Amino acid sequence: MTEPAAPPPVDDGGLLRARVVRADRGALLVVPDDDLGAPAHRTELPRDGLLPLPDGSRVPPTVGDVVDVRVGDPWHAVHLHDRRSAVVRDSAGRTSLEQVVAANIDVVLVVEHLDPDPDLGRVERLLTLAWRSGARPVVVLTKADLVPDPQGMAAEVAQVAIGVDVHAVSVLDGAGLDPVRALLAPGVALVAVGPSGAGKSSLVNALAGREVMATAASRADGRGRHTTTHRELVPLAGGAVLVDTPGVRGVGLVAAPDALDATFADVTALAARCRFVDCAHAAEPGCAVREAVESGDLPERRLASWRKLAREAAYQARRADARLAAAERARWKRVTRDYHRGLRGPGAPRP
Numbered sequence: 358m359t360e361p362a363a364p365p366p367v368d369d370g371g372l373l374r375a376r377v378v379r380a381d382r383g384a385l386l387v388v389p390d391d392d393l394g395a396p397a398h399r400t401e402l403p404r405d406g407l408l409p410l411p412d413g414s415r416v417p418p419t420v421g422d423v424v425d426v427r428v429g430d431p432w433h434a435v436h437l438h439d440r441r442s443a444v445v446r447d448s449a450g451r452t453s454l455e456q457v458v459a460a461n462i463d464v465v466l467v468v469e470h471l472d473p474d475p476d477l478g479r480v481e482r483l484l485t486l487a488w489r490s491g492a493r494p495v496v497v498l499t500k501a502d503l504v505p506d507p508q509g510m511a512a513e514v515a516q517v518a519i520g521v522d523v524h525a526v527s528v529l530d531g532a533g534l535d536p537v538r539a540l541l542a543p544g545v546a547l548v549a550v551g552p553s554g555a556g557k558s559s560l561v562n563a564l565a566g567r568e569v570m571a572t573a574a575s576r577a578d579g580r581g582r583h584t585t586t587h588r589e590l591v592p593l594a595g596g597a598v599l600v601d602t603p604g605v606r607g608v609g610l611v612a613a614p615d616a617l618d619a620t621f622a623d624v625t626a627l628a629a630r631c632r633f634v635d636c637a638h639a640a641e642p643g644c645a646v647r648e649a650v651e652s653g654d655l656p657e658r659r660l661a662s663w664r665k666l667a668r669e670a671a672y673q674a675r676r677a678d679a680r681l682a683a684a685e686r687a688r689w690k691r692v693t694r695d696y697h698r699g700l701r702g703p704g705a706p707r708p
């Protein structure tokens with residue numbers, strides 16, 4: 358929370374276009390959007406903690422959001438820009454539906470280890486999450502130095518990552534890191550998702566060129582998760598930033614039909630050729646999906662993985678509907694209560 362050395366550039370209306378590097382209840386930490394590595398500045402929020410989007414709806418700002426800030430003493434955030442992507446989490450609360458844990462992410466690094474063997478189902482799950490966000494997924498397979506044929510393994514993973522670049526890398530010898538580094542353009546925001554121990558922190562540190570995240574090894578000496586700063590939007594090399602929040606790390610899948618279609622483009626294309634539009638790909642005649650499994654074109658594992666994620670998506674959609682209905686009932690209860698209060702007048706006794 359250091360003061361910037363020079364006054365930040367503001368437009369004619371006295372507003373600064375800024376990026377949220379940390380969002381707390383009452384205030385934000387922001388940096389100028391054209392200088393994401395600059396020192397962060399505290400910015401006040403309206404009392405309800407919400408900011409208007411261009412469509413007028415008021416939402417809680419989150420890390421990665423672009424905000425317009427009135428620069429004064431103190432700074433005040435006044436509105437939010439539209440989010441070009443949003444990583445959402447299925448929220449545990451009963452009233453709110455989904456929680457946006459990071460906004461304006463450009464690239465989701467799906468990090469999976471080559472040793473032990475990569476878990477294809479997990480890659481498919483994380484790809485679905487990435488497609489859902491609106492960001493571009495890139496698969497990074499770590500620990501290439503521990504296996505004899507990393508390229509062969511990458512080719513296998515590429516078969517379940519349709520339309521997605523797959524890189525095998527090692528932070529020990531630097532192999533394969535250059536194409537990942539090429540993603541780090543100025544203003545680009547990335548997140549790294551993947552299981553514990555996959556090597557996310559090691560990868561990010563290799564990309565940053567310094568230790569910005571504590572790895573398994575450095576955590577052992579008692580340092581925090583972030584070694585350099587408490588901000589959740591961490592500057593990398595090349596003007597890019599990494600978004601690392603507990604929310605993004607422990608993100609629960611919020612699947613969505615479109616995202617599943619993207620991840621499982623091969624299954625979707627086959628299903629379009631089934632005789633019945635509502636084919637369940639079980640025992641129906643003329644099922645192109647089962648035919649592909651029987652001929653060996655579509656691995657049984659992949660069909661099962663698709664079914665599993667589709668079931669989860671349907672379950673989440675039902676639960677979201679139920680929550681929406683409950684929130685709507687609660688709202689009407691309030692509206693009617695306020696209406697009756699209005700009839701009774703202030704302080705009037707209950708009838």
Ligand SMILES: Nc1nc2c(ncn2[C@@H]2O[C@H](COP(=O)(O)OP(=O)(O)OP(=O)(O)O)[C@@H](O)[C@H]2O)c(=O)[nH]1
Pocket residue numbers: 499500501502503526527528529551552553554555556557558559560571572573574
């Ligand atoms: N041999 C080898 N080991 C690696 C490589 N990348 C990471 N590791 C090791 O894998 C272990 C886990 O790496 P981390 O970077 O801490 O993994 P993480 O994904 O950040 O784990 P969490 O913080 O628990 O989510 C550490 O002991 C690293 O040294 C690699 O390319 N090669």
Ligand SMILES: [Zn+2]
Pocket residue numbers: 628631632636637638639641643644645646647
């Ligand atoms: Zn079918």
